[in-house]
Amino acid sequence: MILATLIMAFAFTLAALFSYLAIKSKDLVKATVFSAGQSAAFALALFLLMAPDIVLAYVAVAVGIYTALLLYIISKTERYEGDER
Amino acid sequence: MRGKDVAMGIATALLLFVVVAIVLLGATAYTPSREIRPLAKFYLEYCMNVFNKDWWAASPEAVTSMLWDYRGIDTYYETSVFFLAIISGVALFRIVEVKLGAEGKKEGKELGLSLIVKTSTRIVFPLILIVAVSVALHGHLTPGGGFQAGSILAVGPLLLIAAFSRHFLGNRLRLSEDKCLTLRSIGLILIVLVIALPLIAGAVALMQNQPKPWSPTSPFPAYVGPLWISGSLFFLNVAEFLAVGAGFTLLFLLLSIPEEDFRRILGL
Numbered sequence: 001m002i003l004a005t006l007i008m009a010f011a012f013t014l015a016a017l018f019s020y021l022a023i024k025s026k027d028l029v030k031a032t033v034f035s036a037g038q039s040a041a042f043a044l045a046l047f048l049l050m051a052p053d054i055v056l057a058y059v060a061v062a063v064g065i066y067t068a069l070l071l072y073i074i075s076k077t078e079r080y081e082g083d084e085r
Numbered sequence: 086m087r088g089k090d091v092a093m094g095i096a097t098a099l100l101l102f103v104v105v106a107i108v109l110l111g112a113t114a115y116t117p118s119r120e121i122r123p124l125a126k127f128y129l130e131y132c133m134n135v136f137n138k139d140w141w142a143a144s145p146e147a148v149t150s151m152l153w154d155y156r157g158i159d160t161y162y163e164t165s166v167f168f169l170a171i172i173s174g175v176a177l178f179r180i181v182e183v184k185l186g187a188e189g190k191k192e193g194k195e196l197g198l199s200l201i202v203k204t205s206t207r208i209v210f211p212l213i214l215i216v217a218v219s220v221a222l223h224g225h226l227t228p229g230g231g232f233q234a235g236s237i238l239a240v241g242p243l244l245l246i247a248a249f250s251r252h253f254l255g256n257r258l259r260l261s262e263d264k265c266l267t268l269r270s271i272g273l274i275l276i277v278l279v280i281a282l283p284l285i286a287g288a289v290a291l292m293q294n295q296p297k298p299w300s301p302t303s304p305f306p307a308y309v310g311p312l313w314i315s316g317s318l319f320f321l322n323v324a325e326f327l328a329v330g331a332g333f334t335l336l337f338l339l340l341s342i343p344e345e346d347f348r349r350i351l352g353l
Contacts, residue, residue: 005109013102020094052228053148056220060236065333068243072340 008048015041026081028074036067128155143295143307144225144315150294152230153321157292161280164325168273171332175266178339196250206248213241221326225315231325238326239333251341265335272328279320294318 018038025031039062047055121129131140132150142150152160197203220227221234245254254260282304283293289300294316296303305316314320347353 002110006106009102009105009109012105013098016101017094017098020097021090024090024094053230053233056229056233057236060233060240064240064243065236068247068337069340076344 004048008045011041011045011048014038015045028079028081029071032067032070032074035070036063039063039066138295139298141295142315142318143313144318146225146227146230148228149225149230149318149322150315153318154292154294154316157280157294157321161276161292164273164276164328167329167332168269171269171336174336174339175262178342196252198248202248206244210241210244213237213244217241217326217330221322222319224322224326225318226313231322232329234322234326235329235331236333238330239337242334243337246337246341251338251343254338260334260338262335262338265331265338268331269328269335272324272326272331275324276321276328279317279324282317292317 015038018034018041022031022034022038025034039058043055043059043063046058127140128147128151131137132142132147133145134141142154144150144154217234217238220229220237221231224230224234242254242260245258280292284291286304287302288304289297293300293303294305295307303316305320306314307316308314
């Protein structure tokens with residue numbers, strides 16, 4: 001129980017870290033990868049919260065499909081945000 | 086700048102870690118109790134209750150029995166919303182119907198990513214298919230179901246498009262938009278049939294899975310021989326798997342059409 005709680009806290013922490021990096025990153029491809037990492041951390045947390053049904057849909061959609069759609073959109077515009085390179 | 090950012094991120098994360106740990110370990114007055122609420126208790130008690138079959142869904146998977154039995158109409162509307170979204174996507178891309186597939190290898194250039202990526206994709210792709218099919222066929226017994234399996238399946242073509250190319254999918258595997266649309270329609274028609282069948286067979290409600298005291302006839306058996314199929318849940322899962330998987334694949338096929346082709350067709 002304690003172990004699961006601690007791993008869950010770790011997963012949410014990792015997700016917060018990834019979210020922060022995704023927001024701050026000027027390179028949009030990197031930001032997308034950070035976003036996928038955040039999703040992976042959430043998937044771990046959801047698994048520990050005993051919601052395996054959600055995990056199965058969440059991993060496929062948030063890590064696979066969503067990331068691919070974002071990368072596709074980025075390929076249509078510029079990779080770097082603003083003028084900082 | 087960079088170091089400051091990382092320090093800021095780590096500080097935020099540490100704060101969150103401490104707060105979450107403290108709350109979860111019970112420092113605050115209210116933590117989520119381990120007891121189950123009455124509604125959840127009802128589902129857990131009755132979804133696979135062989136001694137009192139008045140309310141059962143014949144499935145040990147409480148989530149699937151909720152999705153396709155207890156609140157089945159709701160899931161049906163979700164499916165139709167998804168169907169409308171895909172149809173509007175297809176309507177946006179209708180202009181491209183003419184060509185595609187005609188474009189083979191351009192001047193003998195190797196399309197797609199490096200050999201390493203291609204080889205690992207070749208290994209991973211069948212595994213994705215197997216996982217998707219097993220999640221769909223076992224959706225009424227283990228975690229998972231139609232939507233989950235469909236979205237897992239859709240990752241396979243996506244990976245192929247990224248690692249090989251769109252032309253590989255179109256020319257080598259003969260996967261076209263029309264085929265995806267057909268598969269998707271088959272899935273939806275199956276769902277509608279399974280929904281309507283109880284009414285035709287003489288039950289009182291649409292989507293009735295197992296016999297109820299006020300409506301004793303039901304066309305779906307809980308098991309066929311040694312196979313436990315949980316009545317209509319198995320068929321609905323498979324149909325939803327087809328619909329969602331083919332729908333997502335169709336979307337990726339449309340999105341991955343190269344921009345030059347659009348320009349050529351539109352005459353820009």
